[in-house]
Amino acid sequence: MLQITALTKTEAENCPIRQILSKVTGKWQLLILFALQDGSLRFGALKRVIGDITQRVLTENLRSLERDGYLTRSVDPGPPVAVHYQLTELGRELAGLLETLAEWAARNHGVIRKARQRYDG
Template sequence: MLPIGVESKAEASNCSIRSVLSNVTGKWRMIIVLALEDGPRRFGEIKRCIGDVTQRVLTENLRGLQRDGYLTRTVHPGPPVAVSYELTPLGRGLLAMLKPLVYWSHEQMDEVKTARLTYDRSQSG
């Protein structure tokens, strides 16, 4: 079994598995990585691609992904000045791991919906 268990908060903060997973599995970070699959995009393009993310949340998540080395931020001199984001080799590796999960999620949605409905019905009685 993978070493996922810890005995203290200090040990948890030093766990490489928890550290990496907690930073890449957030809803927005996974979607941002997927949005950058086809190449560099400007901030507005990413926001339009995702749709329901606020500017503040997108900015925070882009910074986090940049900090961890999954993407680069490039400022193109203007006028007007333009900023684009692109996956690094590390980010491309993450994308390669995410895509099978995305495909699996799509294929399982009917089964998940059925399970949710069954559960909800059993809880309402």
């Protein structure tokens, strides 16, 4: 079994599940990583690919992913100014690993929806 117990603040700060996995498995982070798998995108294009994300939430998540080294942000001074986002090698590796989880979710979506309906009924 994975070591998941953290009884102190120091143990929690050194727990890879708490510090890394819980962050990158959020809905928006996953979608951003998947959207950038085929190459760099400008902010507006990235927002359109995802669809149901606000500008503020996209900005916050992009900053977080950049901070952790999963993507880079480059500015072309233009005119007009263009900001591009691209996965780093670390980001590409992570997206590839998470793709397996996404494929599992797609395969089991119907089964899980039925289980929820049974439970809620």
